[in-house]
Amino acid sequence: QQQVKQSPQSLIVQKGGISIINCAYENTAFDYFPWYQQFPGKGPALLIAIRPDVSEKKEGRFTISFNKSAKQFSLHIMDSQPGDSATYFCAARDPRSRGSSNTGKLIFGQGTTLQVKP
Amino acid sequence: IAGITQAPTSQILAAGRRMTLRCTQDMRHNAMYWYRQDLGLGLRLIHYSNTAGTTGKGEVPDGYSVSRANTDDFPLTLASAVPSQTSVYFCASIASSYNEQFFGPGTRLTVL
Numbered sequence: 001q002q003q004v005k006q007s008p009q010s011l012i013v014q015k016g017g018i019s020i021i022n023c024a025y026e027n028t029a030f031d032y033f034p035w036y037q038q039f040p041g042k043g044p045a046l047l048i049a050i051r052p053d054v055s056e057k058k059e060g061r062f063t064i065s066f067n068k069s070a071k072q073f074s075l076h077i078m079d080s081q082p083g084d085s086a087t088y089f090c091a092a093r094d095p096r097s098r099g100s101s102n103t104g105k106l107i108f109g110q111g112t113t114l115q116v117k118p
Numbered sequence: 119i120a121g122i123t124q125a126p127t128s129q130i131l132a133a134g135r136r137m138t139l140r141c142t143q144d145m146r147h148n149a150m151y152w153y154r155q156d157l158g159l160g161l162r163l164i165h166y167s168n169t170a171g172t173t174g175k176g177e178v179p180d181g182y183s184v185s186r187a188n189t190d191d192f193p194l195t196l197a198s199a200v201p202s203q204t205s206v207y208f209c210a211s212i213a214s215s216y217n218e219q220f221f222g223p224g225t226r227l228t229v230l
Contacts, residue, residue: 041223043222
C-alpha cells in the first residue's frame, strides 16, 4: 500500500514553462512534507518543504501548494530551466516514528523524472 | 570529510554471498536511515536508527540487518544476497525533526 502517491512518473517541459508535480497522501497524521531533487548518480537533496499549517511556500522559482482537506500537495517550478532536469520526490513524515531523538521516518513518493528541453 | 560517505560505490555480488554496505556521517546526527531506490517505486525505507544503540524496521526490512554501535556509523548487511536485492542503496541522516535529511552518494549493488 503506497501511502504517498506521486504523479506523473515522467514530465517533459519546454524551457520557460511551468512544471507541476502532484502528490497525494492518506495518513492525516503526517506532519511535514518535503520535496527532494536528485541528479543522476547523486543522492537526493532537500529542495523545499512545508508544514500542514500553511497552504503555500515559495522559494525562488519553486513553490509548494498544500491542500490539507484534499490531502494533496504539489510542486510548481516556474520558468523551468534545463538545469532543473532531475528526478523529484515528494515525501511525508510519520510523526509516530519520532522516538527519543524527535526525528521521524519519511515516506517517499515514487518519483518524477523531469526533462526540461532547451 | 563533511557529510555522509558510503562504501563501496558499486558492487557486483554473487547470490548467496554476504555483503555489508558501509555508511559514515560526521555531522553528529542522531538519526540514520537506509533506503533502496528502484525505478517506479521511489525510495523505500529498509531500516532506521533514531539514536545510537537503537534500530527499527522500515517498509522493506526482510533480508537486511543493521547495527548502530556509535553515532557515526550505520552499516547495512545482506546476510545472503538474492537478485531482488539489486538496487541503489542510500544512507541518510538527520539532526532533528523538520531539519534536512542528508543523503549519501549511494551504493549501486547488483546481485547475480
